[in-house]
Amino acid sequence: MVETFYETLRRQGITRRSFVKFCSLTATSLGLGPAFAPKIAHALETKPRTPVIWLHGLECTCCSESFIRSAHPLAKDVVLSMLSLDYDDTLMAAAGHQAEAILDEITKKYKGNYILAVEGNPPLNEDGMYCIHGGRPFVEVLKETAKDCKAIISWGACASWGCVQAAKPNPTQAVPVHKVITDKPIIKVPGCPPIAEVMTGVVTYVLTFDRIPELDRQGRPKMFYGQRIHDKCYRRPHFDAGQFVEQWDDDSARKGYCLYKMGCKGPTTYNACSTVRWNGGVSFPIQSGHGCIGCSEEGFWDKGGFYERVTDIKQFGVESNADKVGGTVAAVAGVAVAAHAAVSALKRARSGSGAGKTEQGDR
C-alpha cells in the first residue's frame, strides 16, 4: 500500500490547516487563483508519491543548487514528502553499484509511472564518452532510463537547449534531451539555472493535476515562460520614458533606469524573473543593476555579446507571445527594438510628459 501525498504530509506532522494553506499558496504561485485550491487539495489527498529519477549529464549542477533554494514549497518537503527522489547523483546516499541497482529497480517496479528529470545533456562525439556514467556513455543511460518513464522534465538551458557546452563550436557535440529522446512528453524548464520556485512550481503542477502543463511551441510551460522579462519589468516605465543607463555606475544607474542600452536581453527573453524574481523574491538581475543575459533562450551564448544592444528583432507589442516572436525572429531581421524604444518615448512626449520633463519631475 503506497501512501498518498496528503497522508505523507499528515504523517510528517503537517496539520490539515497548513495543508490547506499550502494548497492555496500553490494555487496562487501557479497563477490559478484561490478557486483552484480545493482541486489541488483533492488531488494531493488521493495520490501516492511519484518516483523521480534525476540524471546528470554534461552540466554544472546549477539546476540542483537552484532547486534546493526553493522557498515555497521548501525543497525538503518536495524531496521527502511530495515525490520520492529515488535517484539523484548529487544528493543520494548510495554510490557505485548500489546506486545503479536503484536505477534498475525503479525503472522496472514503476514502469510507465516514474518521472525522469534531466539536468545537463548528452555529448555525442567520441561515441558519447565525453560523459561517462558507470563506465558507459551517459547517452545510453539516458535512453535506457527514458524508455519506461511517464514524462521527462528537461531542467535548465543544458537539457532544454544545449547551453554553454553546446555554444560554438560545440566540441563535444552536446545536444539537448529532445534530440535523443523523441517518443516521450518533454517539459522544458529553461534558464541557467531556472528559478527555484519555477522548478518546484512545475513539479507541483504535474503532481497536482496529473498532467503536464500547457506548453508553448518550444516546449516551455506557458504559465512561466509565456511573457518576456521586458513585459513585466519594473524598469519598463524608464524604457518607455527614454531614461537609460548610459554607463556603469552613472547617475542613471544609481536611479535604477532602464538597462536596454547596456545590452539587456529582457526584450527578447521569455522567463518569469521580473515577476517571480529570485531566491524567495529578493531581486533579479535587472533589479541588481546588470542587464538580463537571456539565459533561458535557445542558443543565448551565440547571440552576440552580453553588452551589445538588442537590435535584430522587429518591434512587437506586450501582448505578443513566444510563438509569435519566435516566428518573427526567424522571418525578420534588422528592424530595431531601438525603434520600439523611440516609439514609446514619442508616445509619452505626445501625451505631454516628455523624457526630459519627467527627469526633472523626478528630483
Add this chain to the structure above:
Amino acid sequence: MGIYETQGFKLDNTGKRVVVDPICRIEGHLRVEVNLDGQNVIRNAVSTGTMWRGLEVILKGRDPRDAWAFTERICGVCTGTHALASVRAVEDALAIKIPENANSIRNIMQLNLQVHDHLVHFYHLHALDWVDVVSALKADPKQTSELAQSISIWPMSSPGYFRDLQNRLKKFVESGQLGPFMNGYWGNPAYKLPPEANLMAVAHYLEALGFQKEIVKIHTIFGGKNPHPNWLVGGVPCAINVHDTGAVGAINMERLNLVSSIVDRSLEFVEQVYIPDLLAIASFYKGWLYGGGLSSKSVLSYGDIPERANDYSAKNLLLPRGAIINGDLTRVHEVDLKDPEQIQEFVIHSWYKYPDEAKGLHPFDGVTEPNFALGKNVKGTKTNVKELDETAKYSWIKAPRWRGHAMEVGPLARYIIGYVQNNPEFKEPVDRVLKKLDVPLTALFSTLGRTAARGLECQWAAHKQKHFFDKLMGSLKAGDSATANVEKWEPANWPKEAKGAGFAEAPRGALGHWIRIKDARIDNYQCVVPTTWNGSPRDPKGQIGAFEASLMNTPVAKADEPLEILRTIHSFDPCLACSTHVMSPDGRKLAEVVVR
C-alpha cells in the same frame, strides 16, 4: 608498473580490484578504482574524471568582458568563483583598477560562497559518510536533547523536537519509499556515532537544507540571482544610492540592512550548529585518521580576499598564499602564477595529446587536443569500461604540477600554510580544535583534518563577511559610493595584445584563469582549477594526485560497500565539471579516436 614507490607510497595493483562509479554526492562525474590486499587495505588507487565539456575552446574569439559568464557556468556549486577569477584575469591583462567598494562587495560575495558551500558540503554531501540515518531511529530523544544542549545554545533542541523528528523519520522509513536514502550503507561497521548523535545530525541536515537558501540572498542582492549571479569587468554591476531619489532602484539602506541581517544569521548558524556538530562528530572518529594523502607533503594556495582593492600581493591577501613541498613544514615557498617554471600541466595519463608528453606546459601556452585512448589492460570495451588501465591514459583531468610536485589544494592546504606562516587567524583555531579533541598536530593530516579545516574556514569566512560589510559601510559614510571603473570599458582603449592571470581561492582550493587577448577578442583561455589539482591522474614520473594518495593504505570494513572511499574522496568536496575543460589554442578539430 604493477608495483612501485612514489611520494612515500608503495603502489601495488595486484590485489582485488573494486570499482566505484558513479561517486555520488559530488559535483559532476567521477570514478574511483582501488586494489585491496588480503586484509582489505587499499594498496593502489585510481581516480578518473569522466566528463569533458571543452569550455575554453568555446571562449576563443569572444569578447573578454563576456568571459566571466561563460566561465561561471563551469560550476554551479562554487558559483561566482570562476567569474571572479575571470574578471580578475581580464583586469590584470588590461591594467584595470576597481573601486574599493567593488573590492568589498566582491569579497563579501566570495566569502558568502565559502560560507554557503562549506555548510552545504558538510551536511548534504559529506555528512552521510559519518552519520547513519537508520541508527537515528534507535535514539532516545531525551538523551539527544541533552547531547544537543551540552554542545550548543542553539534553541531547537528540546526532547519534544527530537521526538517529533524521530517519529516522522520512522514513518518515512516505514513508507518503504526511502528516496535519496535508499541503498545507503546503513549499519556498516565504519559508522561510529551513537544513535543520539545520529538523530541530532539528521535534524541539522534538514535545518541546514532550509537555512542554506537564506545565505545566498547576499548574492541575489548584489548579483541579481543565485546560482550564477552577475559580475562585471571593472567593478560590480550594482550601483549604490543611499541618499537620493531613485535609491529604490539601486543598493540602498533597505538592501544593506538585508545583507547585514543575513551576515549575522549565517554567523549564528555556523557557530551554533555547524561547528558544534563538527566537533561532536569528530570526537567519535578521532581514532580514524586515514586519508591524509599529500596533505603532510605538498600543499598549495594562491591566496584570496584582498584587504585593499587592486593589490594582489601575498601580504594584502587575507587567505594565505604559498606552497609547501617535500613535507618540509618549516618553509613556505612563494607562488607566481605567471612563472613558466612553476605551474605546468601534463597529459601522459590524460585523454589529451601533446607533441611531447614527457614535458609539461604552462597555462599561457597550454595545448589541448582530446585523445580518448584506453590502455591495453582495460577490461571491457570502449563504451563499456569495466576496469581502467592506469598505466595508460585514464582520465579527462590533466595533471598539473607545481615545480614538478603533485599538490593538494583546498581548506586544509590553506590552513596548513596559514599555520606554518604563524598567522594567528589560522593557527589559533586549529590549536583550539586539536586541544579540544586531544589529538596531536599530525591528526590534521587526515580525512577528518580536511573536514575540520573546512568547518573552521566557514566560520572564518562568516566573520570576514562582517568585516567587509563594515568596511563598505565605512566607505559609504566617507562619501564614496563608486562601484565601477569604466575608463577601459570600451575595447578602443585596450592594447592590441595583452595577457593576464586571475586567481581566487574557491571553496575547493586554488583556482587560476589565464587569458590572452588579441584585437579585443579572446585568443587563448585556460583554467586550472582545484579539482584538477586534487583529482589529478599520474604524471610522467608516475607521481599520484591528491585523491589517489589520500586513499592509500586505508582499510575498508566491507569491500562491497565503499563507505571509507566515499568518506575520503568527499572530504575534498570534488567538483568535476570544474576540473575537466581545456583549450586548443590553434582551434584544431577536436576529434580523435584511438582505441589500442
